[in-house]
Amino acid sequence: MVALASIGDGLSRCLTTPPVEATAAFQQNAAMLHLRDISKSYDGQPALSPTDLHIASGSTTVLIGPSGCGKSTLLRLIVGLVRPDSGTVTFRGEPMSAQNILLARQRMGYVIQEGGLFPHMRVRDNVILMARYLRRDTGWIEARLEELTDLVHLSMHLMDRYPSELSGGQRQRVSLMRALMLDPELLLLDEPLGALDPMIRYQLQQELRAIFAGLGKTVVMVTHDIAEAAFFADKLVLLRSGRIVQQGSIAELARSPADSFVTEFINAQRGPFEALGEVLA
Amino acid sequence: MNSAHLAWPCRPGHAVVAVVLVLVSFCQGVASGAEQVSIGSKSFTESVVLGEMLHLLAADAGAQADHLRQMGGTRILWEALLSGEIDAYPEYTGTLIQEILKGQVVDGKDELREALAVHGLRMGPELGFNNSYAIGMRRERAAQLGLRDISDLRELPDLALGFGNEFLDRADGWRGLQQHYSLPQADVRGMDHDLAYRGLASGALDATDLYTTDAEIAFYGLVALADDRDYFPTYQAVILYRADLQDRSPEVVTAFSRLAGRIDAAAMSAMNARVKLEGVAESRVAADFLAAELDVQAQLVGRSAWAGFWRNTREHLALVGISLSAAILFAVPLGVAASRSQAAGRLILSVAGILQTIPSLALFVFMIPLLGIGGPPAIAALFLYSLLPIVQNTHAGLEDIPSPIVESAAALGLPGRARLRLVELPLATRSILAGIKTSAVINVGTATLAALIGAGGYGQPILTGIRLADTGLILQGAVPAAALALIVQGGFGVIERRLLPAAAMDTKAG
Ligand SMILES: Nc1ncnc2c1ncn2[C@@H]1O[C@H](COP(=O)(O)OP(=O)(O)O)[C@@H](O)[C@H]1O
Ligand SMILES: [Mg+2]
Numbered sequence: 001m002v003a004l005a006s007i008g009d010g011l012s013r014c015l016t017t018p019p020v021e022a023t024a025a026f027q028q029n030a031a032m033l034h035l036r037d038i039s040k041s042y043d044g045q046p047a048l049s050p051t052d053l054h055i056a057s058g059s060t061t062v063l064i065g066p067s068g069c070g071k072s073t074l075l076r077l078i079v080g081l082v083r084p085d086s087g088t089v090t091f092r093g094e095p096m097s098a099q100n101i102l103l104a105r106q107r108m109g110y111v112i113q114e115g116g117l118f119p120h121m122r123v124r125d126n127v128i129l130m131a132r133y134l135r136r137d138t139g140w141i142e143a144r145l146e147e148l149t150d151l152v153h154l155s156m157h158l159m160d161r162y163p164s165e166l167s168g169g170q171r172q173r174v175s176l177m178r179a180l181m182l183d184p185e186l187l188l189l190d191e192p193l194g195a196l197d198p199m200i201r202y203q204l205q206q207e208l209r210a211i212f213a214g215l216g217k218t219v220v221m222v223t224h225d226i227a228e229a230a231f232f233a234d235k236l237v238l239l240r241s242g243r244i245v246q247q248g249s250i251a252e253l254a255r256s257p258a259d260s261f262v263t264e265f266i267n268a269q270r271g272p273f274e275a276l277g278e279v280l281a
Numbered sequence: 282m283n284s285a286h287l288a289w290p291c292r293p294g295h296a297v298v299a300v301v302l303v304l305v306s307f308c309q310g311v312a313s314g315a316e317q318v319s320i321g322s323k324s325f326t327e328s329v330v331l332g333e334m335l336h337l338l339a340a341d342a343g344a345q346a347d348h349l350r351q352m353g354g355t356r357i358l359w360e361a362l363l364s365g366e367i368d369a370y371p372e373y374t375g376t377l378i379q380e381i382l383k384g385q386v387v388d389g390k391d392e393l394r395e396a397l398a399v400h401g402l403r404m405g406p407e408l409g410f411n412n413s414y415a416i417g418m419r420r421e422r423a424a425q426l427g428l429r430d431i432s433d434l435r436e437l438p439d440l441a442l443g444f445g446n447e448f449l450d451r452a453d454g455w456r457g458l459q460q461h462y463s464l465p466q467a468d469v470r471g472m473d474h475d476l477a478y479r480g481l482a483s484g485a486l487d488a489t490d491l492y493t494t495d496a497e498i499a500f501y502g503l504v505a506l507a508d509d510r511d512y513f514p515t516y517q518a519v520i521l522y523r524a525d526l527q528d529r530s531p532e533v534v535t536a537f538s539r540l541a542g543r544i545d546a547a548a549m550s551a552m553n554a555r556v557k558l559e560g561v562a563e564s565r566v567a568a569d570f571l572a573a574e575l576d577v578q579a580q581l582v583g584r585s586a587w588a589g590f591w592r593n594t595r596e597h598l599a600l601v602g603i604s605l606s607a608a609i610l611f612a613v614p615l616g617v618a619a620s621r622s623q624a625a626g627r628l629i630l631s632v633a634g635i636l637q638t639i640p641s642l643a644l645f646v647f648m649i650p651l652l653g654i655g656g657p658p659a660i661a662a663l664f665l666y667s668l669l670p671i672v673q674n675t676h677a678g679l680e681d682i683p684s685p686i687v688e689s690a691a692a693l694g695l696p697g698r699a700r701l702r703l704v705e706l707p708l709a710t711r712s713i714l715a716g717i718k719t720s721a722v723i724n725v726g727t728a729t730l731a732a733l734i735g736a737g738g739y740g741q742p743i744l745t746g747i748r749l750a751d752t753g754l755i756l757q758g759a760v761p762a763a764a765l766a767l768i769v770q771g772g773f774g775v776i777e778r779r780l781l782p783a784a785a786m787d788t789k790a791g
Contacts, residue, residue, distance in 0.1 A: 079692050105694030116689030120707045120781075129703065130693045178693075188692075 031093070032057045032186055032218040033078060038087030040073055047073040049242045050086060057185075060212055060219040062229040065239035066265070071222040074239070075190050078220065079110050092185070106130065109179025113191040115171040117163040117178070124159040127177045134182075148177040151211060169200040176208075180215075187212075189221040193228070205231060226250075226266055238262060318344040318526070318533050321358050321367035324351040324733070326556050326563070326748055327412065327494060327549060331371035333567035335520065335537060337579035339369075341571075342536040349655070350563075351744055352735040355380055360649050361735070363400060368526045369537070373412060375516035377404075379453075403527070405520035405534075406541035410494060410549045413516045414448065415505035416458075417491040419481055423504050430509040431462055438465035440487040445474035448490040453514070455490070461512045475750070493546050496554035518544070543574050557749055586757075589742070594761065596737035600656065600728045601765075604663035605721055612668045612720075613713060616675020617701065626676060633669040641666060641727045645734050659728070659736035666727055667720040674716025678709025711781055718773040725766045729758065739765075 033055035040048045048070040055061050063071045076082040078089055080101040089096045091104050117126050124145065125132075131141050149156055152173040163171055172192055179187060192208070193201045209232060212219050223229050229236050230250040237247040246258035250266075257263045318339045322332030332348050339346035349367060352358060359381055361367045377397070378387050387393050390404075397404055416431055423429070426437060434440065448454040449471040458464065472480070478497050480486035491498065493505055520537050527534050552570060555561045564581055571577040615633070619626035639647070644666060648658030682705055690704040706713075732740030739762040746754030 076688075081688050081691055102694045102696055105692055108692070108694075110689070110692035112685055112689065114683075114685045116685040116692075118686060118690070118704055118708075120704075130695065133695060133699060133703070 031055070031090070032059075033220070034090040035074075035078070036088050036090065038074075038077055038084045038089060040070075040077060040082055040085055046242045048077070051242075051244055053237065053244065053247075055186075055218060055220060057218050058216055059234045060221065060232050061235045061237060062233035063220065063222045063237050063239060064224065064226065064229045064265075065245075067224060069239040070242040071224075071239060072190050073242075075110075075188050075220065075222055079105060079108055079188055106134070106182055107184050108186045108188055109176075109182075109184040111172070111175045111179045111187070111189045111192045113194040115163070115175040117171060117175060119163055121162075122159065123161055123163065123166070123174050126163065126174060127159075127181055129178070131181055144181060144183075145177075148180055151180070152177055153207065167200075168196050169204060172196065172204065176211075185218060187217050187219045187221075189219065191222050191224070194223070208232070226268075238265065240265075318346045318369070318530055319367040320346065320348045321352050321361055321370040321735075322348065322350055323355065323358055323370070324353055324744060324748060326496070326553050328371055329563045329748075330552050330556060330567050331408070331518065333564045334540065334571060335369055335371065337564070337567055337571055338536040338539070338577065339530075339533045341577050341579060342530070342532040344530050344533050346533075349735045350741075351732075351748065353733050357646070357649060357734060362402065362521060362523060365523065366655070369520055369522035371408075371518060372404075372521040373516035373518055374404075374407075375413065375514040377521075379514060397521070398524070401524045403522055403524050405522065405537050408518040408520070408540050409542040409544045410546040411515050411517050412492050412494045412546070412549070413508075413513045414454070414490055415493050415508065415513070416488050417481070417495075417498065417503040417505050418488045420502050420504045422484075422487060423506070428506060430507045431458075431512070432509050433506070434464055434466070434488070435462065439468070440466055441468050441470075441485065442466050442488050443470045443472050443477045443480050443486040444490045445477060446471045447474075458512055462510060494549040494553060496550060496557040498550050499554045500558055518549075539575050544570075560749070560751065590757070590761070593737060593739050593741055593758065596656075596741075597725075597728055597739045597762070597765065600659055600663060600731055600736060600738050601721070601724050604660045604728075605667055605717075605724050607660075607664045608667035608671060608720060608724075609717060611664075612671035612716075613675050615668070616672045616713070617679065617706075619672065619676045620679040629672060630676065633672045636665050637669040642730055642733070645730055649734060655735045656737075659731035659734055663724055663728055663731070667724050670719040670723070671713065671716040674712045674719075675709060678712025678716075679705055681712065682708050711777065714773060714777055714780070718770060721769045721773070722766050725762060725769055729762050 031054060033053075035051060035053040037050045037052060038048065039046065039050040051074070053074070063074060065071055073082060077084050078091075080089075080096060092107070094100060094104075096104055117123075118129070121129065127145060127148065128141050131144070145159070146156065149159070154170060154173050154177070158166065158170065158174075163174070166174065172195075176192070179189075193204055196204065205228060212232070219232075221232055223232075233250065235247060236250055236253060238245045238253065240261055246253055246262050253262055254266055257266075320332050320335045320339065322328040329350050332350060336346050336348035349361075352361060352367075355372075355376055358367070358370050358372070362370060374390070374393065377393060382393075382396050385396060387396050394404055416434070418428065426433075428434065428437075444455055449469070451457075455469065459466075470486075474489075477486060477489040478501055481489055481503065482501050488506075491503065491505065497503065498505070520540070522534065522537070548570070552566050555566050556563050568579040568581050571579055612633075615629050619629040636644075641662070644662040645659060648662050652658035652661055686704065686708070687700075690700045695703065728738050729740035729743055731738050732744045739758040741758065742754050743758035743762075746752065746756075746758065
């Protein structure tokens with residue numbers, strides 16, 4: 001077991017660490033995000049053990065693993081909501097620090113399970129808050145708002161409601177609009193569909209994938225559902241107890257699992273999902 | 282962007298600052314004035330009547346005089362005189378020796394004058410009466426038992442005695458008297474002093490303690506037994522004034538000295554009775570006395586009930602308005618600071634909590650050495666008293682914001698101050714407003730105590746009403762104070778509904 005895990009670790013390092021002699025230009029083009037030796041503990045309990053991760057521009061990466069394995073912590077470290085105990089996050093070739101994190105966040109969009117909409121603001125104000133704060137042109141803001149409303153299939157008249165007056169699915173669409181408002185290069189989604197009922201969830205999965213494909217953005221998404229992961233991912237990153245166990249396509253994980261946990265995790269959710277069968281075929 | 286939410290933290294802020302500045306300048310305008318002579322009086326009728334006399338005499342002598350009526354007890358008047366807040370007030374030699382200069386051996390009037398000179402104070406001539414403790418009985422009862430002196434009580438061990446609780450407890454009260462005269466009475470009860478008078482009237486009691494100038498002496502037909510073995514210290518009424526008054530307004534000091542020896546105990550008791558039992562204004566009683574005895578025709582400025590009411594209202598609103606505005610300006614940032622760091626939070630909340638545990642009356646009195654008497658110390662005390670609910674509710678309101686909302690605001694790239702202004706404070710508004718409402722209601726009620734340190738307000742008629750046992754007068758202060766508290770409460774309800782639409786405050790549906 002131990003041997004297998006360390007092989008898996010080594011494998012993942014090989015896969016994710018770019019060659020040392022990579023040029024800055026290469027990093028800018030290829031590496032949207034690069035986590036090096038990043039770790040975080042809460043009260044002495046490691047939530048994330050020292051981890052390396054490389055996210056290529058334009059790719060969709062899905063973080064997956066059992067509840068509590070550190071997926072959200074990883075995402076929070078990227079967006080700087082949590083300070084790492086060790087290691088660095090490099091975003092578009094630049095190491096993140098307290099000085100540049102605010103600017104960096106404006107080039108990231110972050111969506112969480114509960115939506116995190118501001119209850120005291122109308123939907124419209126939620127979406128355009130940051131653009132307003134940055135004093136973007138009013139015409140531009142209006143145009144962008146309409147464009148995003150179309151993109152997420154919401155009607156304009158919902159813009160004047162408060163979040164509490166929307167359904168769960170509508171709230172997640174608004175949350176996505178807010179994340180996309182400033183046209184970020186990187187989208188970070190933490191179980192964006194986790195709180196929705198299956199029908200809505202299925203519909204939004206389809207729409208989201210179409211949106212990602214159309215926008216060509218770099219996406220890092222968290223889910224604990226292997227079928228959803230397979231549906232979205234160019235690359236899956238499977239975590240367990242704060243460590244990356246294996247990363248690669250779903251086919252790679254299924255065909256050459258790094259250890260028995262990988263197989264168990266895939267098989268545990270395999271049965272009912274046709275989508276998974278399609279992908280594996 | 283809903284402009285109401287964005288503008289919230291700045292607009293009321295400016296208004297509050299403006300209000301504070303206006304009110305502060307208003308207060309200073311009232312308090313300043315170059316050639317003024319300020320008279321003070323303690324919180325009982327006799328002192329107020331004598332204070333009115335000094336006030337009228339000073340005005341008659343050409344000074345721009347005012348009278349801070351019933352400012353409080355001995356300590357407060359003494360401190361006010363030392364600090365120059367007032368220039369003169371009526372005092373008693375016994376009080377000076379027993380209470381104020383306690384610990385110093387002061388023997389005789391010359392030594393007393395010397396001791397006062399050290400403090401930059403002078404003592405005018407005695408006014409002519411000794412307001413001391415005495416043992417009083419109904420005139421017929423005393424005649425029936427053949428009693429004239431306190432010594433005579435030794436022969437009658439079965440007399441029923443009832444004393445005010447203070448007299449019973451004091452070492453120099455009943456216990457000392459009993460020893461001094463070897464009195465045998467065992468049936469001795471402590472009670473409220475007013476009840477003791479009624480006990481005498483009904484025959485349930487034979488004798489009680491009284492002051493030699495009490496209004497009740499005339500009313501109940503009482504007689505004071507002579508202190509034939511000189512047990513009670515003398516409490517000669519005198520005028521105490523600042524030494525610098527002699528230089529600033531010698532005419533006023535001369536005018537004061539005209540009272541020397543002019544008021545005997547019977548005259549004082551009669552004047553007290555006119556105020557307490559007939560409800561005549563102290564200024565009227567004082568003016569009548571001056572006209573009859575000194576041929577001073579005083580100009581009484583008639584004050585209608587309405588004028589008094591508006592004045593109390595103005596003062597009360599100023600006390601509440603300034604102290605509450607200042608408390609909001611301080612407490613909201615403190616609450617924010619408390620929610621930013623755990624250590625700061627613990628410190629801030631516990632200090633504010635400790636302030637709240639100080640009894641409000643004590644807090645008012647603590648302010649006197651620092652800020653004197655009148656508006657400023659009262660406002661400072663009310664300010665301190667108003668902090669805790671606002672700090673606590675600001676802190677709680679910010680802590681209660683669900684973390685996904687806080688994180689979402691941060692993840693947008695908003696700087697901390699913008700997050701606070703745009704997201705966190707608006708979401709904490711309900712809680713902050715509730716804190717301000719609590720503070721405001723407490724403040725309106727507590728401000729009635731400000732009258733005790735000379736700051737006026739609705740407490741003024743309450744205080745006078747208590748002193749004169751005049752329920753109507755008490756209600757003139759208590760009813761508007763209660764109404765103001767209700768108005769404040771209702772006003773905050775309206776603000777809440779205006780500022781916070783129900784759908785907008787549903788934090789569960791993020
Ligand atoms: N703010 C926090 N304080 C203490 N422990 C935390 C905190 N956030 C996360 N953890 C712990 O870190 C571990 C990883 O959490 P998380 O990243 O949220 O897991 P996941 O998103 O994969 O379910 C869990 O054991 C969790 O209890
Ligand atoms: Mg999570």
